[in-house]
Amino acid sequence: xxxxxxxxxxxxxxxxxxxxxxxxxxxxxxxxxxxxxxxxxxxxxxxxxxxxxxxxxxxxxxxxxxxxxxxxxxxxxxxxxxxxxxxxxxxxxxxxxxxxxxxxxxxxxxxxxxxxxxxxxxxxxxxxxxxxxxxxxxxxxxxxxxxxxxxxxxxxxxxxxxxxxxxxxxxxxxxxxxxxxxxxxxxxxxxxxxxxxxxxxxxxxxxxxxxxxxxxxxxxxxxxxxxxxxxxx
Amino acid sequence: xxxxxxxxxxxxxxxxxxxxxxxxxxxxxxxxxxxxxxxxxxxxxxxxxxxxxxxxxxxxxxxxxxxxxxxxxxxxxxxxxxxxxxxxxxxxxxxxxxxxxxxxxxxxxxxxxxxxxxxxxxxxxxxxxxxxxxxxxxxxxxxxxxxxxxxxxxxxxxxxxxxxxxxxxxxxxxxxxxxxxxxxxxxxxxxxxxxxxxxxxxxxxxxxxxxxxxxxxxxxxxxxxxxxxxxxx
Numbered sequence: 001x002x003x004x005x006x007x008x009x010x011x012x013x014x015x016x017x018x019x020x021x022x023x024x025x026x027x028x029x030x031x032x033x034x035x036x037x038x039x040x041x042x043x044x045x046x047x048x049x050x051x052x053x054x055x056x057x058x059x060x061x062x063x064x065x066x067x068x069x070x071x072x073x074x075x076x077x078x079x080x081x082x083x084x085x086x087x088x089x090x091x092x093x094x095x096x097x098x099x100x101x102x103x104x105x106x107x108x109x110x111x112x113x114x115x116x117x118x119x120x121x122x123x124x125x126x127x128x129x130x131x132x133x134x135x136x137x138x139x140x141x142x143x144x145x146x147x148x149x150x151x152x153x154x155x156x157x158x159x160x161x162x163x164x165x166x167x168x169x170x171x172x173x174x175x176x177x178x179x180x181x182x183x184x185x186x187x188x189x190x191x192x193x194x195x196x197x198x199x200x201x202x203x204x205x206x207x208x209x210x211x212x213x214x215x216x217x218x219x220x221x222x223x224x225x226x227x228x229x230x231x232x233x
Numbered sequence: 234x235x236x237x238x239x240x241x242x243x244x245x246x247x248x249x250x251x252x253x254x255x256x257x258x259x260x261x262x263x264x265x266x267x268x269x270x271x272x273x274x275x276x277x278x279x280x281x282x283x284x285x286x287x288x289x290x291x292x293x294x295x296x297x298x299x300x301x302x303x304x305x306x307x308x309x310x311x312x313x314x315x316x317x318x319x320x321x322x323x324x325x326x327x328x329x330x331x332x333x334x335x336x337x338x339x340x341x342x343x344x345x346x347x348x349x350x351x352x353x354x355x356x357x358x359x360x361x362x363x364x365x366x367x368x369x370x371x372x373x374x375x376x377x378x379x380x381x382x383x384x385x386x387x388x389x390x391x392x393x394x395x396x397x398x399x400x401x402x403x404x405x406x407x408x409x410x411x412x413x414x415x416x417x418x419x420x421x422x423x424x425x426x427x428x429x430x431x432x433x434x435x436x437x438x439x440x441x442x443x444x445x446x447x448x449x450x451x452x453x454x455x456x457x458x459x460x461x462x463x464x465x466x
Binding site: 099100132133134170173209210211212213215221228229232233 | 328331333367443444447448463466
């Protein structure tokens with residue numbers, strides 16, 4: 001059954017957002033009467049039937065409404081410096097949502113190669129990945145955030161950052177799957193040592209994610225994968 | 234230091250392969266006398282100095298030769314059905330090489346969407362990822378192989394396959410990091426139940442890789458990541 005994202009599913013006659021409506025009518029060419037699934041990204045999945053269809057409009061009648069609990073026992077939050085090639089960061093967002101993440105913060109660091117970010121694109125990628133992996137919870141994707149602003153936020157019990165210098169404990173040995181975690185992954189060229197000190201004094205622990213040198217998006221994806229799968233053992 | 238792939242590093246005056254020579258001369262515009270690194274993909278890393286440079290030729294004089302042991306205690310072999318969009322499979326190859334894999338077999342199954350494969354492209358991706366992650370061992374990338382031919386090969390002690398039907402043990406609980414492993418990941422639409430039976434009777438164990446439905450390349454990357462990182466705890 002085709003799934004569509006619809007932020008609000010409270011009422012019984014639901015108008016699909018423009019982009020989803022376009023996809024339903026012009027791309028999938030669904031007809032009135034067809035069954036579809038609707039996700040609000042907050043645990044609700046609705047089975048519905050296509051009602052009136054216009055060229056750019058599409059409404060659906062709710063047949064059945066199911067609520068799903070949160071998917072993880074402990075929250076996984078990745079704060080990652082966007083890569084120079086945006087497709088690599090978008091790829092990370094897609095994979096992290098598929099594998100399992102709660103929140104992604106694009107991180108502005110001294111060496112971050114970009115000061116702007118197409119947040120709408122990242123949200124589209126996240127929504128598509130949520131549908132693809134048949135999840136019912138849409139991870140939050142924040143606007144570009146400075147390291148200072150991230151540190152100023154209420155901290156989860158586990159705070160880690162990927163760090164290549166010196167010998168650091170492996171994420172796989174440090175990470176506790178039963179506690180909320182925030183993991184910071186630096187940009188190409190890594191965080192500066194000043195930023196690393198900032199993080200340490202905010203209670204972040206430096207970890208390695210395997211021995212090899214990983215690209216930013218690879219390190220972020222590997223950390224997310226380990227944490228999400230470690231919760232599902 | 235710029236790294237180049239050169240399958241044979243036995244002699245002391247080394248001619249770079251054409252593609253690498255082109256990259257050195259036309260792209261990086263290296264000059265005679267510049268220091269470069271050479272990798273044979275079999276554990277040898279050479280430090281060399283650029284010698285004669287032609288438009289399409291490039292030779293280097295060996296200054297120092299170092300041998301590195303194999304990177305893993307137990308081999309990781311992934312056999313994965315190529316995706317319809319080749320870039321998704323190439324992405325998996327890149328990430329698997331970065332995170333750590335020994336061998337990748339593109340798998341021809343009943344539902345595999347392609348009967349041809351640009352092996353040279355995959356090898357280029359693997360070589361680039363080896364350099365990127367500063368590894369000295371180049372994983373093997375096989376030609377497109379049928380499931381039957383794969384099963385007929387000498388089996389490693391651990392044989393697993395990703396399977397969504399029914400309740401299966403999680404890869405994370407089944408995988409033993411100290412033993413060589415072969416993991417089969419099916420195509421979009423999964424393996425057929427006949428293929429699953431074939432695998433079972435060949436001693437393969439069905440495993441789940443997390444609860445969510447993952448794309449082929451995501452499942453393959455997640456499995457590789459878990460196994461490689463589990464060896465580095």
